[in-house]
Amino acid sequence: MSDDATPGGPLAELIADAQKGLLSVHLSDDVRVNAEEFAYIERDCEAFKTEIRRLQTIATNISNQKRWGLGEDQAVLTSAKLVVRRFRSKAAVVDSSSDSSNNVHDTLEQHYRIVDDLQQLHRAIAQRYIQADQEFAARYNELMANMPTSPVGAEDR
Structure with missing residues (x-):
């Protein structure tokens, strides 16, 4: 993945x-920027993207x-064919001429x-x-070199 913004992505201008x-934020004395948060966001974004795929x-x-x-293989059960067709099209586009993008x-x-x-912006x-x-x-590079595995998707590993 490149460090460039995805053209037309939702955060392209911010990235x-x-x-x-050109971004700025005014932090109070109570707010501190630390490398841990940036490193863990990087790690967890990667894990989320892997889980999404x-x-x-x-x-x-x-x-x-x-x-x-x-019963979709039975000619008399036309509703079974319709149900199967609906399940398939709700999972992913099967027929681009009739299926919508409203699918998983x-x-x-x-x-x-x-x-x-979000990952590119934080990066x-x-x-x-x-x-x-x-x-x-130094702290960011140390964390990235020794990053523990993300808990995102851990139950599926």
Whole structure:
């Protein structure tokens, strides 16, 4: 994945501004920026994206499933064929001429893009801190080199 904003992504303008150093925030003395938060956001965004792709694969497998066992192979059970068709199209687009994007696979793709944009935004901000603060840079790099596994999707591993 590149450090450039995805064209047309939901946060594309913010990412571009962050890369140019044009974002600013006024923090009170009670708020501190630390490398741990940036490193863990990076790790967990990757884990979320991996989990989304895993779920999309499941949705695709559902849409491609040949036999459902609902009687769809019986000519007299026309409603069974309709139910199977509906299940398939809700999992992922089967027929682009008639199926809508209101399905699990496409909805997950929207989530993927949002997580990817959030990751890119945080990465761009972290890069600005790394360039400006040696202590932040050292801690961030140390954390990234020794990052524990994300709990996201852990129950599926």
